[in-house]
Amino acid sequence: MESKxxxxxxxxxxxxxxxxxxxxxPIIWIVLTSFRAEKGSYVSTFFPKxxxxxNYVRLFTNRNVLNFPRMFGNTLVIAVFTCLISTFxxxxxxxxxxxxxxxxxxxxxxxxxxLGLFPGFMSMVAVYYILRALGLADGAMIxxxxxxxxxxxxxxxxxxxxxxxxxxxxxxDEAAIIDGATQWQLFTRIxxxxxxxxxxxxxxxxxxxxxxxxxxxxxxxxxxxDYYTVAIGLWNMxxxxxxxxxxxxxxxxxxxxSIPIAVIFIFLQRYYVEGMAGAVKG
Amino acid sequence: MKTExxxxxxxxxxxxxxxxxxxxxxxxxxxxxxxxxxxxxxxILEAAYILFMVxxxxxxxxxxxxxxxxxxxxxxxxxxxxYEYTAGDNSxxxxxxxxxxxxxxxxxxxxxxxxLRQSYFLQVSLEEGRHIRTFSEDIGELFNSNLHITLMxxxxxxxxxxxxxxxxxxxxxxxTSYSKEGNxxxxxxxxxxxxxxxxLNLGGNLGRQFWSVLAWTIVWAVVAxxxxxxxxxxxxxxxxxxxxKAKAFWRxxxxxxxxxxxxxxxxxxxxxxxxxxxxxxxxxxMGLIDSPLPFFQNAMWARVTVIVVNLWVGIPYTxxxxxxxxxxxxxxxxxxAKMDGxxxxxxxxxxxxxxxLFVTMPYLITQFTGNINNFNVIYLLTxxxxxxxxxxxxxxDLLVTWLYKLTVDQQYFNIGAVIGILTFVVLAIVALVxxxxxxxxxxxxAFM
Numbered sequence: 214m215e216s217k218x219x220x221x222x223x224x225x226x227x228x229x230x231x232x233x234x235x236x237x238x239p240i241i242w243i244v245l246t247s248f249r250a251e252k253g254s255y256v257s258t259f260f261p262k263x264x265x266x267x268n269y270v271r272l273f274t275n276r277n278v279l280n281f282p283r284m285f286g287n288t289l290v291i292a293v294f295t296c297l298i299s300t301f302x303x304x305x306x307x308x309x310x311x312x313x314x315x316x317x318x319x320x321x322x323x324x325x326x327x328l329g330l331f332p333g334f335m336s337m338v339a340v341y342y343i344l345r346a347l348g349l350a351d352g353a354m355i356x357x358x359x360x361x362x363x364x365x366x367x368x369x370x371x372x373x374x375x376x377x378x379x380x381x382x383x384x385x386d387e388a389a390i391i392d393g394a395t396q397w398q399l400f401t402r403i404x405x406x407x408x409x410x411x412x413x414x415x416x417x418x419x420x421x422x423x424x425x426x427x428x429x430x431x432x433x434x435x436x437x438x439d440y441y442t443v444a445i446g447l448w449n450m451x452x453x454x455x456x457x458x459x460x461x462x463x464x465x466x467x468x469x470x471s472i473p474i475a476v477i478f479i480f481l482q483r484y485y486v487e488g489m490a491g492a493v494k495g
Numbered sequence: 496m497k498t499e500x501x502x503x504x505x506x507x508x509x510x511x512x513x514x515x516x517x518x519x520x521x522x523x524x525x526x527x528x529x530x531x532x533x534x535x536x537x538x539i540l541e542a543a544y545i546l547f548m549v550x551x552x553x554x555x556x557x558x559x560x561x562x563x564x565x566x567x568x569x570x571x572x573x574x575x576x577x578y579e580y581t582a583g584d585n586s587x588x589x590x591x592x593x594x595x596x597x598x599x600x601x602x603x604x605x606x607x608x609x610x611l612r613q614s615y616f617l618q619v620s621l622e623e624g625r626h627i628r629t630f631s632e633d634i635g636e637l638f639n640s641n642l643h644i645t646l647m648x649x650x651x652x653x654x655x656x657x658x659x660x661x662x663x664x665x666x667x668x669x670x671t672s673y674s675k676e677g678n679x680x681x682x683x684x685x686x687x688x689x690x691x692x693x694x695l696n697l698g699g700n701l702g703r704q705f706w707s708v709l710a711w712t713i714v715w716a717v718v719a720x721x722x723x724x725x726x727x728x729x730x731x732x733x734x735x736x737x738x739x740k741a742k743a744f745w746r747x748x749x750x751x752x753x754x755x756x757x758x759x760x761x762x763x764x765x766x767x768x769x770x771x772x773x774x775x776x777x778x779x780x781m782g783l784i785d786s787p788l789p790f791f792q793n794a795m796w797a798r799v800t801v802i803v804v805n806l807w808v809g810i811p812y813t814x815x816x817x818x819x820x821x822x823x824x825x826x827x828x829x830x831x832a833k834m835d836g837x838x839x840x841x842x843x844x845x846x847x848x849x850x851x852l853f854v855t856m857p858y859l860i861t862q863f864t865g866n867i868n869n870f871n872v873i874y875l876l877t878x879x880x881x882x883x884x885x886x887x888x889x890x891x892d893l894l895v896t897w898l899y900k901l902t903v904d905q906q907y908f909n910i911g912a913v914i915g916i917l918t919f920v921v922l923a924i925v926a927l928v929x930x931x932x933x934x935x936x937x938x939x940x941a942f943m
Binding site for chain 1: 587588591592635638639640642643645646647649650651653654656657658659660661662664665668730733734736738739740745748749751752753754755756757758759760762763764765766767773776777780807811864868870894895898899902903908911912915918919922923926
C-alpha cells in the first residue's frame with residue numbers, strides 16, 4: 214500500500230514536470246532567441262550557437278527601418294492617457310450601478326450585456342469613418358484617436374469593479390449620511406479610499422490594453438508608420454520582408470514588452486484575488 | 496388637489512397655458528415658473544436644433560433613403576484648360592451623417608419630453624405650494640441625489656459615439672450593396688435582405704462557406720471550452736493534492752504563460768510550428784520524423800493544432816480562476832462519498848464536477864462566448880488558413896476572423912456586416928438557452 218502510493222506520487226510529479234516544461238518551453242525559447250547571434254527564423258538547434266546582446270542594441274538604436282524607440286514612446290503616451298480616462302469611466306459607472314438607484318439602471322446593465330454579444334471589432338470600420346469625420350484620422354491626431362478607441366467604451370466594463378463595490382457594507386454609507394455627507398462625498402471620501410485593490414487593478418489593466426492590441430491600432434494607423442504602436446511594430450518584424458533580418462530583434466522586443474507586463478501581472482494577481490474577495494472583511 | 500402623475504399625457508391634457516406652450520417653445524414653462532436658467536438652456540438648445548436641421552439635417556435625412564446618386568465626373572474646365580473632377584456623392588458619408596442626424600433628433604425628442612414634464616412638475620408643485628429648487632440647488636443635487644448624471648454622462652457619451660452609432664452604422668450596411676464586388680465602394684444602395692439570402696443559401700458559394708465556418712466555429716467553441724475546463728480542473732486538483740510537493744513552483748510555471756501578452760506568445764508559437772520552425776527541426780534532428788509535420792498546411796492538422804495551442808493558452812486561466820473554488824467544496828461531501836466506498840474517479844464525476852459546474856456556470860458561458868469570438872488564437876496562428884482556392888474563408892476561420900478578413904482584406908463590407916449580425920444571433924441564442932437551463936439560474940439557492 215505504502216509503496217503503491219509512492220509510485221503514484223512519483224508518476225504525478227513526473228507528469229507535472231513534463232507539463233511544466235511544455236508550458237515554459239516557448240518562453241525559454243524566446244529568451245534564448247533574443248540573445249541568438251545567427252540571423253533568421255529557421256534554425257537547426259534549440260540552443261544558439263553563439264550569444265550576443267546586439268539584438269537589443271539594434272532594437273533601440275536602429276531608427277531607420279522600424280523605429281522601435283518611437284513606437285515605444287507612442288505606446289507609452291497613449292497608455293498613460295487611456296489609463297486616466299478608463300479608470301475614471303470604470304470607477305464612476307461601477308459606483309453608480311452598485312450604490313445609486315436610478316431609473317435607467319437596469320436598462321443600462323441590459324444594454325451593456327447586449328452590446329457585449331456583438332463581435333468587438335464588427336464596428337471597427339465604422340469607428341474609423343467616425344474618427345475621420347471628426348478629423349482625428351491623420352497626423353498627430355491619430356494618437357488622440359487611439360486613446361479614444363481604447364478608453365471611450367470602457368463604461369461597459371463595470372462587472373468586476375461593481376462586484377467589488379457591492380461588498381463594501383452599506384452601514385458605512387448610512388453612518389456618513391446621518392453625519393450629513395452628500396453622495397459625492399461618499400464616493401470620494403469613503404468608497405474610493407476603501408477601494409485601493411480595485412483601483413490598482415483598473416489602472417493596470419487599462420494601462421496594458423494599448424500594449425497588446427494590434428487590431429484597432431492597425432486599422433487606425435494604416436500606413437502612418439510614425440504613429441505605430443509597439444504591437445504593430447512587433448507584428449511587422451515577422452512580415453516576409455523583415456523576418457530574416459529582424460526575427461531575433463522581434464524576440465528581444467517581445468522580451469522587453471513582456472517583462473513589464475509580467476511584473477505588473479504578478480503584482481496584480483494579489484489585488485485581483487483581493488478585489489474578488491471584497492473590501493471590508495466582516 | 497391630489498397630485499397628478501407627472502407624465503407627458505397629463506402635461507398635455509391637464510397642463511396650464513405655459514406648460515402647453517412648452518410643447519412648442521421649449522423652456523417657456525420653466526422660465527415662467529421660477530426656473531429661468533434651465534428654461535433658457537432648453538430654449539437655446541431648441542434654437543440650435545432647428546438651425547442645425549434647416550442648415551444640414553433635413554438634407555441629410557432626405558438623402559438617407561436614396562444614399563446619393565451623383566457619380567464623380569470629369570468636367571472640362573474651359574477657362575483653365577484642364578479636366579476637373581466634380582465631387583460625386585459618397586454613400587458612406589451620407590449614411591453616416593444620416594444616422595448621426597437621427598441620433599441627434601432622438602436626443603432632441605428626449606430633451607423635449609424632459610422639459611415638458613419638468614414644466615408640468617413645476618406647475619403641480621406651485622399649486623401645492625412646494626419648494627421650487629433654485630439653479631444653484633440643482634447644481635448641488637448633481638453631486639448628491641443626481642450624482643449618477645454627473646458621473647455617467649461622459650461614459651455614456653463615449654459608448655454612444657464609439658459603440659452604438661458604429662454598430663447601427665454597420666448593421667445598416669448589411670442591407671446595402673456596399674462592397675468591392677460590383678465596385679460599390681463609393682456609391683451604393685439599399686438592397687433589403689438580399690445579402691442575408693446569399694449568406695444563408697446553402698446552394699451558393701458564399702452560403703456553403705458560411706455554414707461550414709459556422710459548424711467549425713461551434714465545434715471549436717465546444718471542444719475548446721470543455722477541454723480547457725476539464726483539463727484545467729484536473730491539473731488544478733493534481734497541483735493541490737496533499738501529497739504534491741512545491742505547489743507554488745508548479746503554479747508559477749503554468750501562470751507564467753498568462754503573464755506574457757497573448758499576441759507575443761501566439762506569434763512565437765506560429766514561428767515555432769512552421770515547416771522549418773523549431774519544433775519540426777528538433778524532431779527531425781532527433782530522428783523521430785522524416786518529413787516536417789504539416790501543422791498549418793493540412794486542414795485537420797491545423798484544426799487540431801489550434802485547439803492544442805489554445806489549451807496552452809487557456810489552461811493557466813482555468814487554474815487561476817477555479818483553484819479557490821475547488822478549495823471551497825465542502826469537506827463533508829468527500830467524507831461521505833469515501834465512507835460509501837467511492838474511488839477517486841467516481842468522486843470526480845459525481846461530486847467535484849457537478850459542484851464545479853453549478854458554481855462556475857456563468858464563467859463557463861463567458862468562456863464559451865469568448866471562444867466563439869476568439870480572434871487572437873486563430874488569426875495570429877493560422878490566419879484561418881489553409882484556404883481552398885476561390886474561397887474567402889479558410890478551414891480554421893471562425894465567424895469573427897472571417898468577418899475581419901471580409902471587411903479589412905476583401906472590403907466586402909455588406910457581407911461582413913451580415914456575418915457580424917449572425918454571430919450576434921448565435922451568441923444571443925447560446926447565452927439565453929444556457930442561462931435559462933443552468934441550475935444556478937433556475938434555483939438561486941445553494942448547491943444540493
